[in-house]
Amino acid sequence: NHVSPGEKRIRLLFVQTGDRSANTGQSTCWALARSINLAQDVSLQGPFHAAVAPLPYREVDPTSTKQFINHHAAPLTPLASKWDIPIWMDSPYTDPRSTLSAMYTAFKAIQGPTTVVIAWDPRWVISMQHTWIDGLVRAGEMESGQSQTLKAAIRPWNMTNDQDRIDQWQFMLDADGKFKGYQWTTRHAQWRSPLHGCPTQ
Numbered sequence: 001n002h003v004s005p006g007e008k009r010i011r012l013l014f015v016q017t018g019d020r021s022a023n024t025g026q027s028t029c030w031a032l033a034r035s036i037n038l039a040q041d042v043s044l045q046g047p048f049h050a051a052v053a054p055l056p057y058r059e060v061d062p063t064s065t066k067q068f069i070n071h072h073a074a075p076l077t078p079l080a081s082k083w084d085i086p087i088w089m090d091s092p093y094t095d096p097r098s099t100l101s102a103m104y105t106a107f108k109a110i111q112g113p114t115t116v117v118i119a120w121d122p123r124w125v126i127s128m129q130h131t132w133i134d135g136l137v138r139a140g141e142m143e144s145g146q147s148q149t150l151k152a153a154i155r156p157w158n159m160t161n162d163q164d165r166i167d168q169w170q171f172m173l174d175a176d177g178k179f180k181g182y183q184w185t186t187r188h189a190q191w192r193s194p195l196h197g198c199p200t201q
Contacts, residue, residue: 010107010179011115013042014129014167016122016157017053017072017093027074029198034163039078041189042117042166048083051076052103052118054093075119093121096128100135108177122157129154129167141179153184164189 015038027035042048053072060067073087080087091099107114120128130151136142142150157165165188172181 008110008173009113010110010171010173011045011113012169013045013115013117014125014169015042015075015117015119016125016159016162016165017070017075017119027071031071031074033198035075035078037164037191038075038189039082041191042079043082045115046083047115048079048085048117049114050085050116051080051087052099052116053087053089054091054096054099054120055089057092070121072119072121076117079117093124096120096124096131097135100128100132104135104139107173107179110173122159122162125157126154129169132169136179142182146182150182150184155186164191 051073053076056072057070058067059070070093072093073089076087079085088099088102090102091097103116118128133142133147133150137144137147154167165186167186168184170181170183170185171179174180
């Protein structure tokens with residue numbers, strides 16, 4: 001993690017959303033508990049400079065015709081409050097291109113180390129990660145062979161088993177304004193009390 005003069009480190013932490021409340025529009029007890037746990041674990045990797053989530057949306061369950069409201073920003077709220085950072089929502093979860101484009105432009109202008117946490121729908125987060133890599137290739141920031149290696153290292157996200165998963169992408173912006181030194185790691189958050197008194201789901 002040593003940074004040479006003129007280089008700037010950028011870290012992206014990916015987590016999944018998954019909070020669905022039936023009809024009420026309120027965040028669920030379990031989602032709040034998970035948000036608190038996530039904030040406690042991830043805060044150790046701060047400081048944080050921004051948070052990103054897809055736009056909220058209403059979903060109809062075809063098996064029951066019930067409506068669910070998906071709160072994509074919910075997992076980020078305690079973390080954003082602690083670090084006093086904005087939660088930026090610009091894209092639908094199925095198409096993150098405008099969000100990724102804005103991130104790319106912002107990272108080119110950073111003045112120092114920057115860490116951003118991204119919460120995305122687990123059904124689409126790997127697609128978002130692949131889209132980010134593809135965009136770097138098109139922009140001439142990454143070789144095609146390297147992109148394939150990185151894509152192969154990302155396993156699919158599981159809605160149940162990966163609720164505490166955190167993927168980290170780290171790279172550098174060098175003095176010439178080019179991205180380099182890509183590193184990818186994944187881990188599971190350490191939660192002491194996963195439910196915080198919530199009823200078992």
